[in-house]
Amino acid sequence: MNSRYFPTSLLALTAAAIGAGFTTNDSLSAQDAAGKTASGVVYLDANQNHVRDTDEKPLPDVKVSNGRDVVATDADGKYSLPVDNDTIVxxxxxxxxxxxxxxxxxSRFYYIHKPEGSPKLDFPGVEPxxxxPSSIDFPLYAVEEPDAFDVIFFGDPQPRDQKEIDYIAHDVVEDLVGVKAAFGVTLGDILFDDLSLFDSFNRTLGKIGVPWYNVIGNHDINFASENDELSDETYERVYGP
Incomplete structure (x- = not known):
């Protein structure tokens, strides 16, 4: 396992690679083949209660995606996107x-639309x-973001059991608590096949105290799923897209 700081320039390259799979389409039709549309508002949650109050302003020109299409919110903070029965907005x-x-x-920046939930798997997926919903709204909170900042990257921590999570907690996490980093990212292989450990690992990294993002790896999937399409159901339940 490796953990260290990386400069902003490397982060920019990573973000560009992740974003390359999306196609921006601000004139996207609101209907898919099934005629289903997800819509809502992105707004500034001034009192941070996760509820859109009448005096909280909408945020225009914020991008929202269904994992395939990207649209920008209008002047009223509104967006709409086509969805099917297995979509994360x-x-x-x-x-x-x-x-x-x-x-x-x-970071909880998404809504999972899976009306029937995941099929039965060795490690649970998404509940129905x-x-x-009639409106899927996303609250945002204003923060200061300097041009230069530090980021924590974890590469392949992949603990096999709770004992190895405890090693990470003692040998790595304890030294990072209180570090002034903008956020952290685990770059795949969060675990080593035992997906029941996600919650414990999340609690351990949560002690660092910075916003955390995750990328799926080949050891973070349900190997017992009947096909590749269903192999990330547990990951989606825990981390979203």
């Missing part, structure tokens, strides 16, 4: 803002989400 964080974080500082 997510907001793309603009500069000067942050997304919602959970108790372990993992039910009908598509």
């Amino acid at each position: 997510f907001v793309i964080k603009p500069r000067g803002y942050r997304t919602v974080q959970d108790e372990n500082h993992i 989400t039910g009908p598509l």
Whole structure:
């Protein structure tokens, strides 16, 4: 396992590689073959209560995606995207803002639309989400973001069991607590096949105290799934897209 700081220039290259799979289409039709549309508002959550209050302003020109198409919010912060019954809708964080974080500082910038949920798997996937909500809104929070900043990258930590997570906690995480980094990213192989350890590993990294993002690796999938399409269901439940 490797952990170290990387300059902003390397981060920019990583972001460009991740974004290369998307096609921006601001004039996208709101209907897919099934006629389903996800819509909502991106807004500045001034009081940070995760609810859009009447006096909280919408945010225009923020990108939102369904993993295939990208649209920009209009002057009223509104967007619409086609969805099917296995879609994750997510907001793309603009500069000067942050997304919602959970108790372990993992960014929750998405909504999973999977009405029937995942099929039964050795490691649980997504629970049924039910009908598509009438509005899927994304709160953002204003933050200062300097031109130069530090980032924490973890490469292939892949603990096999709780004992190895404890090693990471003692040998790596303890030294990073309180570090002034903008955020952290685990670059795949978060675990070594035992996906029941996601929660424990998240709690461990959460002690660092910075926003955290994750990239799926080949050891983070359900090997017992019946096909490749279903192999990331557990990862999606825990981390989203």
